[in-house]
Amino acid sequence: xxxxxxxxxxxxxxxxxxxxxxxxxxxxxxxxxxxxxxxxxxxxxxxxxxxxxxxxxxxxxxxxxxxxxxxxxxxxxxxxxxxxxxxxxxxxxxxxxxxxxxxxxxxxxxxxxxxxxxxxxxxxxxxxxxxxxxxxxxxxxxxxxxxxxxxxxxxxxxxxxxxxxxxxxxxxxxxxxxxxxxxxxxxxxxxxxxxxxxxxxxxxxxxxxxxxxxxxxxxxxxxxxxxxxxxxxxxxxxxxxxxxxxxxxxxxxxxxxxxxxxxxxxxxxxxxxxxxxxxxxxxxxxxxxxxxxxxxxxxxxxxx
Amino acid sequence: xxxxxxxxxxxxxxxxxxxxxxxxxxxxxxxxxxxxxxxxxxxxxxxxxxxxxxxxxxxxxxxxxxxxxxxxxxxxxxxxxxxxxxxxxxxxxxxxxxxxxxxxxxxxxxxxxxxxxxxxxxxxxxxxxxxxxxxxxxxxxxxxxxxxxxxxxxxxxxxxxxxxxxxxxxxxxxxxxxxxxxxxxxxxxxxxxxxxxxxxxxxxxxxxxxxxxxxxxxxxxxxxxxx
Numbered sequence: 001x002x003x004x005x006x007x008x009x010x011x012x013x014x015x016x017x018x019x020x021x022x023x024x025x026x027x028x029x030x031x032x033x034x035x036x037x038x039x040x041x042x043x044x045x046x047x048x049x050x051x052x053x054x055x056x057x058x059x060x061x062x063x064x065x066x067x068x069x070x071x072x073x074x075x076x077x078x079x080x081x082x083x084x085x086x087x088x089x090x091x092x093x094x095x096x097x098x099x100x101x102x103x104x105x106x107x108x109x110x111x112x113x114x115x116x117x118x119x120x121x122x123x124x125x126x127x128x129x130x131x132x133x134x135x136x137x138x139x140x141x142x143x144x145x146x147x148x149x150x151x152x153x154x155x156x157x158x159x160x161x162x163x164x165x166x167x168x169x170x171x172x173x174x175x176x177x178x179x180x181x182x183x184x185x186x187x188x189x190x191x192x193x194x195x196x197x198x199x200x201x202x203x204x205x206x207x208x209x210x211x212x213x214x215x216x217x218x219x220x221x222x223x224x225x226x227x228x229x230x231x232x233x234x235x236x237x238x239x240x241x242x243x244x245x246x247x248x249x250x251x252x253x254x255x256x257x258x259x260x261x262x263x264x265x266x267x268x269x270x271x272x273x274x275x276x277x278x279x280x281x282x283x284x285x286x287x288x289x290x291x292x293x294x295x296x297x298x299x300x301x302x303x304x
Numbered sequence: 305x306x307x308x309x310x311x312x313x314x315x316x317x318x319x320x321x322x323x324x325x326x327x328x329x330x331x332x333x334x335x336x337x338x339x340x341x342x343x344x345x346x347x348x349x350x351x352x353x354x355x356x357x358x359x360x361x362x363x364x365x366x367x368x369x370x371x372x373x374x375x376x377x378x379x380x381x382x383x384x385x386x387x388x389x390x391x392x393x394x395x396x397x398x399x400x401x402x403x404x405x406x407x408x409x410x411x412x413x414x415x416x417x418x419x420x421x422x423x424x425x426x427x428x429x430x431x432x433x434x435x436x437x438x439x440x441x442x443x444x445x446x447x448x449x450x451x452x453x454x455x456x457x458x459x460x461x462x463x464x465x466x467x468x469x470x471x472x473x474x475x476x477x478x479x480x481x482x483x484x485x486x487x488x489x490x491x492x493x494x495x496x497x498x499x500x501x502x503x504x505x506x507x508x509x510x511x512x513x514x515x516x517x518x519x520x521x522x523x524x525x526x527x528x529x530x531x
Contacts, residue, residue: 046362246436249436
């Protein structure tokens with residue numbers, strides 16, 4: 001006598017996850033849809049706050065003052081100012097600057113330009129004053145060729161110039177870093193939001209299908225037994241797979257199945273008793289007893 | 305699943321002759337199958353709570369950084385002027401209360417999210433647990449041989465296909481049981497007639513009488529179950 005082979009442990013297959021499409025997809029899609037709407041609403045609000053906060057922070061960072069780079073000074077700037085009008089005939093001509101020829105030239109040029117302007121002004125004054133004395137005369141300007149010698153001058157560099165430049169750019173870079181960090185924080189929130197949103201949607205979809213499968217599985221099994229019962233076959237009911245849900249529901253089904261089987265068994269006992277009594281009484285060949293035998297056979301077959 | 309017959313108090317099993325009152329869902333009946341329903345609700349609630357918490361933490365961090373930056377700048381600006389200290393404190397406390405308000409808002413939104421999802425899942429799982437509960441109730445009746453009339457599901461319930469399969473099976477079993485009962489009743493009548501007409505021997509006739517009486521009793525019981 002051979003012992004029955006051990007029953008192979010049932011393995012769930014991904015292909016069979018959608019047993020009851022209508023129920024499973026309806027449940028899962030509704031769950032995913034609602035979560036998406038909630039996540040989108042939350043995301044819009046979060047991003048609004050994040051953008052606002054980032055803008056405020058960035059404005060605050062941009063407004064932070066950095067030490068300025070000192071300007072390089074030209075030694076010529078320290079020269080005495082050039083007079084804005086030519087001295088009068090009775091006034092002494094200011095001596096040209098001793099510093100450089102350029103300075104002198106510029107002073108001369110400025111002086112001559114000014115002289116031209118002020119000269120005309122002066123001539124106007126003099127003209128009005130001299131209308132009584134003598135007729136107005138034209139100013140004669142004579143430009144003579146001349147040479148100008150220019151000597152390049154090195155700007156004056158303050159002693160702490162280098163440290164101040166370093167300080168300025170360090171500060172600027174720190175501010176740029178802060179702004180970049182803020183922008184990065186905002187981007188991080190956006191990506192985390194998108195990531196968690198996708199994770200939630202995918203996770204809920206997978207979870208929904210898997211969980212509903214654990215419900216749809218037993219229901220599918222019960223449906224198969226129900227179809228058999230409908231056809232009048234009351235086979236042995238096997239247990240659920242490990243991890244399936246609706247264990248209590250399945251127990252209810254098993255008791256119902258057992259109840260229907262018991263009904264058949266009760267009928268069989270009564271029919272057998274009547275047939276036996278009829279046969280003993282000599283009515284075994286009666287048409288009714290023949291019919292009862294057929295009924296008995298059908299009922300016995302149904303619970304095999 | 306809890307015992308469905310216990311919840312109905314036995315009244316639901318007695319079919320009434322009058323029109324059936326329209327069933328109204330009660331809030332207290334929403335948790336029909338605690339194990340099944342709470343499992344869904346808890347998992348989704350914890351998941352959404354964690355996500356809302358993580359997002360809330362990120363946004364709070366960003367907001368706090370902005371507030372701190374403003375406070376720092378304001379401090380630097382008003383450092384030289386001691387008369388501005390009150391203003392600075394006022395602004396700082398305003399920013400802190402804004403941050404706190406944001407935390408409260410986020411907690412509120414998180415709780416709202418969790419409550420909405422939980423309620424939704426409770427309703428959705430109830431739409432599954434409801435039909436299962438009803439079918440379980442009929443299964444319990446079938447277990448004691450009672451094959452009464454099956455009423456349809458409520459509008460909006462899920463598992464309509466499954467329930468239809470169950471309904472068809474129940475009707476088929478009930479119809480077959482009725483036919484069998486009818487066939488046995490006919491047989492009982494025919495054998496009684498035959499007994500009266502035939503010349504059966506005394507002792508065996510008594511046995512047949514007894515068997516027919518038992519069958520009669522059995523049929524009466526069966527008819528009661530099928531009513």
